[in-house]
Amino acid sequence: MPDVSVRLARPADRPTLERLWLMFRHDMSAYSGVLPRPDGTFRSERLDSALTDPGWAPYLVTSGEHPVGLAFVRGLTSPTRVLSSFFVVRAARRAGIGLRAVREVMAAHPGSWEVAFQEDNTGAVRFWRRVATDIAGEAWTEERRPVPGRPDAPPDAWISFEVPAVPRSSLHRPGSAA
Template identity: 75%
Template sequence: MTDVSVRLADAADQPILERLWLLFRHDMSEFSGALPNPDGTFRSDRLQAAFAQADWAPYLLTSGASPVGLAFVRSLTAPTRVLSSFFVVRGARRTGIGLRAVQEVVAKHPGPWEVAFQESNVAAVGFWRRVATEIAGDVWTEARRPVPERPDLPPDTWITFNVPAEAQG
């Protein structure tokens, strides 16, 4: 397994996360049909919230000196935390980095968790089911929910699992 480091991002990391965000949104545009804004960027409300809102936490994923991904957690003070955005660059996928990074992120915030993905993203379907099984065994659930304010999109699939306090890293 390739080595990965997961750390809470700070203001100095924001430019790196902005570039990773563009790669992430580009990948997701295949499933959402989203096109870039006139300036070539994509919608960035979650990126901005991750740095500006107290109830969010942005994480930078690195392997050696290279940034390899991001994870944005929201609802830190709510009963259930949400992995709002998660991305690993293509060159680091299928190396174990993604699974290890998710395990480290969720261990920092024990308790109930949810993560959403699109069924049309076949790689995500397998990945998130594997993540849930690795973290919670067979004690996780899956449900489909409409995308808020986007009736034109198929429902998201949500996986829910619990991270015990003793798993804290």
């Protein structure tokens, strides 16, 4: 597996996260039907919240010196954490980077978790079911929920599971085997 690092994003990482965000929203537009705004950007409220709201945590995923993904967690002060956004660039997919990044992010915030995805996104369906099984065994659930404010959109699939607390010494370090 490539040298992968997952760390909390710093204010100086904002330009990198903004670029990754555009790639993420572009990928998601295939399932949401949302077009870019006239200036070529997409709505970025989640990006802004991840970087400024104390109930959120933004993560940057790198492989060597290359930014390869992001993960935004919300609900840090709630009983259930939500992986609000998760993205790995196409060139880094299917190399174990996504699963490793999710494990590290979730291990940093043990407890109840939820992840939403679109049923039409077959890659996401396979990935998130694999993540849930990898982390929680068979102790996970999946349900359909309407998309808030989008009655025209098909419901999202939501997976829920528990992430056990892991001793800090057991967490993977950059460059270590997964």
